[in-house]
Amino acid sequence: MMKPTVAGALCAAGILMLGQAGAVPAAPAAPAALAAPRAGAPEARFAAIHRAEWRWRVQQGLVRGESERGRVDPDFPRVDAASQRTRLQHWQKVMGQLDGIDAARLSAPEQVNYQVYRAQIAAFVEALRFREYEQPVNADSAFWTDAAYDARQPFAAIEDYRAYLTRLGRMPRYFAEQVGNMRAGLARGFTPPRVTLQGRDAALASVAGAAPEDTVFYLPFKSMPAAIPAAEQAALRAQAIAAIREQVQPAHAATLAFMRGQYIPGARDTLAAERLPDGRAYYQSKIAEFTTTGMTAEEIHRTGLAEMAKIRAEMLQAIAATGFAGDLPAFLHFLRTDPQFYARSAEELLMRAAWIAKKFDARADQYFGYLPRRRFAIRPVPPDQAPYYTAGRGGPGVYLVNTYDLPSRALYSLPALTLHESAPGHAFQMPVALEQKGVPPFRRAYISAYGEGWALYAERLGTEMGIYETPYEVFGMLSYQAWRAARLVVDTGIHAKGWSRAQAQAYLRENTALSEHEVTTEVDRYISWPGQALSYYLGQMAIMEARARAEQALGAQFDIRAFHDTVLQLGSVPLPVLAGRIERFIAEGGKSPYPKEG
Known part of the structure; x- marks a missing residue:
C-alpha cells in the first residue's frame, strides 16, 4: 500500500501526488501514445x-x-x-x-x-x-x-x-x-x-x-x-x-x-x-473516489462474497498440496502458531524480504519490456509508527517492512507482501509512471484503484513468475487475495450494513491467515478510512479482465511484456480509462507502447 497523506491540503486520499520528494529521471524514449x-x-x-x-x-x-x-x-x-x-x-x-x-x-x-x-x-x-x-x-x-x-x-x-x-x-x-x-x-x-x-x-x-x-x-x-x-x-x-x-x-x-x-x-x-x-x-x-466506478455498496458487497467463495476453493487446494490433514480453521491455527513460519529477528525478516525481491529481478525482463531506472531500499518501519502500521508499504525508492511484533509477520505471506510493495508492485510501478516523458504534471498522481489494483495483480503474477516455492507460500498469496476480497465485504459491511467491529474482525479471522494483531489494525483502518479498502480487489479485477480480453482477442500475437508495458506506461488512471486503453491495445495488434530502438 502506498503511504497516504491525510494531512495534505489536496484532501483526496485516493489521489496522491507523486514525485514531489525527488527528481524524476528521464525515460530513454518517449512512448508514442504520449505525443x-x-x-x-x-x-x-x-x-x-x-x-x-x-x-x-x-x-x-x-x-x-x-x-x-x-x-x-x-x-x-x-x-x-x-x-x-x-x-x-x-x-x-x-x-x-x-x-x-x-x-x-x-x-x-x-x-x-x-x-x-x-x-x-x-x-x-x-x-x-x-x-x-x-x-x-x-x-x-x-x-x-x-x-x-x-x-x-x-x-x-x-x-x-x-x-x-x-x-x-x-x-x-x-x-x-x-x-x-x-x-x-x-x-x-x-x-x-x-x-x-x-x-x-x-x-x-x-x-x-x-x-x-x-x-x-x-x-x-x-x-x-x-x-x-x-x-x-x-x-x-x-x-x-x-x-x-x-x-x-x-x-x-x-x-x-x-x-x-x-x-x-x-x-x-x-x-x-x-x-x-x-x-x-x-x-x-468515497466509493467513487477509491474505485473510480459508479458501483454501489450493495453491488460491491455481493462481489466480495462471490470472489471469496472462489478464493476459498483455491485455498483448499493449496492446503491439500501441503499434506495437512485438517480443515481450514485447523490449518489457520497451525499457520498462526507454528514457529517455523516466523522470523526470529528483525534482521532475518528484512533479509528474507531482500532475497524475495532479488528473485523477481532474475525474471523481470521476461515479463516487462521497460524497467524503471530507480532502485529501492528495504527498511524497517520507524518504531514510533510500527505498532499501528501495516505489514509493509512501498513507493518510489523504498520498501518498508514492519518488524514490530515478529509473531505477527508470517514468512509464508512475505513473498506476496514483497511483490505488492516492492517490485513489480508499488516501488516498480510508481517509478515507471514518473519516468514517462511528455505528460502534464497532474498525471504524476497516484489513483488508488489503479495503483493498489496493480500491486495486488503483482501478487498473482508471482505464481507465473515462479516466486512462490512452497504450497505454504502459495497459500500465503491466496490468503492475501482473500484478505483483499474480504475488504469488499467488510468495508461495505461496516459503513453501509451496520456491522460491528467484532463482526468485521471475525470475518477476517475466519477467512484469511492474518495474525490477530493484523486483524485488529486492519479492521480499525477500514473503520476510520471509508472506501480505501475497496481499491485493491476491484482494481485487480479490472486488470485481470483486461488481460483476459487481450489474450482472447490477440491469441498468438499476445505478448505479456507489451501488455504490462501498456498498463504501466499509462500511470495511474481511473479504471474505465484503463479498459479503454486496452481496447486500443487490442485494436493496434498488441504492440508495445515504446518505440523500438535502432
Missing part, C-alpha cells in the same frame, strides 16, 4: 485550463514546482477553513470550465488526460464539499506523522538544512490550523470512531516528551554531508535543537493535550460512514 497534443481548439482550451490550475496549485503550496523537486519545502500549506473554502470555489470553477469542453473532439492521448484530470478535480471538490480536512487523522496516519516525513530523508546540501529549519519554525502555525479543523469536526460529529484512535497519540508523545536530540526531527543532523564545514554543521545542529525545543515540541505537546483531553474522549461511538453528517452521500463519494 504532444494537436494544436486544435479543444486541446488548446484544455491545456490552458490544466496549466493555469497547476500553477495555482504550486502557488498554494499544495505541490512543488519542477525547479523545487528534490528540495526540502520550507513551509507547510495553509489548511485553515478559509483557505479550504477558497480552494473549493477554485476547483468548482475549474470543473465548470472542463464541462465546457467537448471531450469527444480531443485526440486519443488528450482524452486520457482529460478523463484523468477531470476525475482528479472531481475528487478534490467532493473531499472539500464534505469538509474532510476536518478529520486529518485516522487509524493509519495523521498530520503529525506526515510532518515527520522530511526528517527521515537524506539531505544533500546546506540549502536543504536551512529550508528544513525554516519548516520546523512554521510547524506551530500548521499544527494550530489542523487542530482548529479538528475542533470544527468534533463539534459536528465528523471524527474517526473513538475505538480507532486508541494509542494513535504515541507519536505525539514521543516528540513532546523527549530530549530534542532524541526526536525524529533531529535525525537529519546526526549524519551530515562532509562537504558542509564542521563549524557550519555545529551551528546548524544548535539551531535545530533550539527549533525543536521552542517550536516543534510545544506544537506536539499542545496537540497531544488536545487529543487526550478533548478529541479522543469526544470522538464518535458509531462506526459507519453512513452515520456521519450526510453520511450516505459521503460514503458513496
